[in-house]
Amino acid sequence: xxxxxxxxxxxxxxxxxxxxxxxxxxxxxxxxxxxxxxxxxxxxxxxxxxxxxxxxxxxxxxxxxxxxxxxxxxxxxxxxxxxxxxxxxxxxxxxxxxxxxxxxxxxxxxxxxxxxxxxxxxxxxxxxxxxxxxxxxxxxxxxxxxxxxxxxxxxxxxxxxxxxxxxxxxxxxxxxxxxxxxxxxxxxxxxxxxxxxxxxxxxxxxxxxxxxxxxxxxxxxxxxxxxxxxxxxxxxxxxxxxxxx
Amino acid sequence: xxxxxxxxxxxxxxxxxxxxxxxxxxxxxxxxxxxxxxxxxxxxxxxxxxxxxxxxxxxxxxxxxxxxxxxxxxxxx
Numbered sequence: 001x002x003x004x005x006x007x008x009x010x011x012x013x014x015x016x017x018x019x020x021x022x023x024x025x026x027x028x029x030x031x032x033x034x035x036x037x038x039x040x041x042x043x044x045x046x047x048x049x050x051x052x053x054x055x056x057x058x059x060x061x062x063x064x065x066x067x068x069x070x071x072x073x074x075x076x077x078x079x080x081x082x083x084x085x086x087x088x089x090x091x092x093x094x095x096x097x098x099x100x101x102x103x104x105x106x107x108x109x110x111x112x113x114x115x116x117x118x119x120x121x122x123x124x125x126x127x128x129x130x131x132x133x134x135x136x137x138x139x140x141x142x143x144x145x146x147x148x149x150x151x152x153x154x155x156x157x158x159x160x161x162x163x164x165x166x167x168x169x170x171x172x173x174x175x176x177x178x179x180x181x182x183x184x185x186x187x188x189x190x191x192x193x194x195x196x197x198x199x200x201x202x203x204x205x206x207x208x209x210x211x212x213x214x215x216x217x218x219x220x221x222x223x224x225x226x227x228x229x230x231x232x233x234x235x236x237x238x239x240x241x242x243x244x245x
Numbered sequence: 246x247x248x249x250x251x252x253x254x255x256x257x258x259x260x261x262x263x264x265x266x267x268x269x270x271x272x273x274x275x276x277x278x279x280x281x282x283x284x285x286x287x288x289x290x291x292x293x294x295x296x297x298x299x300x301x302x303x304x305x306x307x308x309x310x311x312x313x314x315x316x317x318x319x320x321x322x
Contacts (some may be wrong), residue, residue, distance in 0.1 A: 127287060169283060 004226040005030035008078035009224065010071070012061065012118065013088030015042040017187030018137065018204050021213035022085055025221045027053060031083065034074040061114040062106065071121030081122045083128065083224045086115040087137040087154070091189075093148045104151045111155035112162070119166055121176070132175035133224045136163050137216070140183045140239050156181070160235055166235035176232035180219045183239025186210040207240030249296075249322065251314045256291045260284065264292060270312040278311075288314070296322050 009026045013019035015037035023033045023046060032053040035043045040058050047054040053079040059070045076079045089111045092103035119134055126132025141149050142156030160179050167177040183202050184190065188209065193201075202208060219236050222228055237245050254268050264276050274280040274288065289305045292298070292314060298321045299307070308314050 124290060127290075170283075173283070 001227055002029055002221055004083070004224060005220075007031045007082040007224070008034070008074070008080045008104050009076075009083035010034045010036065010074040010081050010118075010239060011059075011083065011085040011087060012036045012059070012070075012114075013137075014046060015039045015066055016087070017189075018182065018213045018216050018242075020046055021217040022087055022137075022220045023054075024050070025214070025217035026083065026085075026224060029221055029225075031224070032078050034077055034081075036070060036074075037088065042239050057171070061110045064109075064113070064117065067114045067117045068121060071118060071125075073206075074122075075125060080129065082126070082131060083133040083135070084118060085135045085137065085220060085224075086118055086120045086159075087093055088114070089137070089139075089152075091149065091152050093152065095148055096150045098112040099150055107151035108158075110237050111152070112158045116162060116179060117160055119162070123125065123170070123175075126175050127170070132169050132170070132172040132173075134163070134166060134177040135220050135223045136173065136177070136179045137178045137220075138181045138235065140181050140237065140243055143181060143235075143237070163235075164233045171232050176223070176229065176230070178223045178228075178233065179235040180216060180223070181235050181237045181239070181245075182211065182216050183237070183242040185216060186211050186212060205240045205242045207242075211238060247315070247319070250318050252295055253292065253311065253314050253318060256295060257288065257314075260288055260291060268311050270310070272311045273309055274311070275309070292318060298322055 009031045011019055011023045014023045014035035023035055026049050027033045034055045034057050036059045037055045038042050038060055043056045047056050057073050059066050067115040092107050136159045138159045141153040145153050163177045163179045219238050257268050258265050261278050261280055272278055274285055289300050294302055294320050308317055
């Protein structure tokens, strides 16, 4: 099951904890992967670790033209894009009363607008192939909200509506579009939290622990597979029971 | 029939899976040939590739029939 031999996957944010785990899981299942991100060094390191079938495609997702060029670069590097994983995301947390236009725009541009652009960019090759998998990494806060994250939560909730609408339009062409909404996952981002912050959050998680990037990657692997062809427009919540949606 | 018309007809027949004799001058892609809105977008994409032309969205909207497509492409190519 879940054999991705011969499939080409583009993963954004592959320099981060979750993105790296996603790229590794897809690669291990046989896919060729294009690793995108802003920081070249960790991308190169990951590509070296993976060996064959790995390409590095740096991209600044706040630059619209660069984002539009990325799917074309991925097609050139791999020969096609069958699987797109929009995983990159940024936060600019601030209490709403203090939220600046800039912090709103930055988060919406990188998290939501770049997702739209990349989905649009891969649509033509996927339509022609009559096969495609779009997997957008949202967040639990897109469904629950979170104080201090008006911009981030809005961008992640926006992803859900975007994904569902795309799923409607292209379902008849063998293309699925789904979201994964991670809860509290142990990454460099959560390492920065204080012990008090961590224990406060853990108390809200029935599983009693943080999730691992590999547990998000496993959900991505499923959605990327042939076997998931009948799953579309869905959001898979991977959150240890933190919110049962 | 012109070369352009032959090539357009081939794309339409292949893409929509219709009989060749149904693809007449006035045949509407949506009303007569069973295309949905996404099919019309895909047809335009296929025409662009076959003939190496750009068909802007506002022009694409005016291409409703087989005859429209042949006329537009003949003028653009």
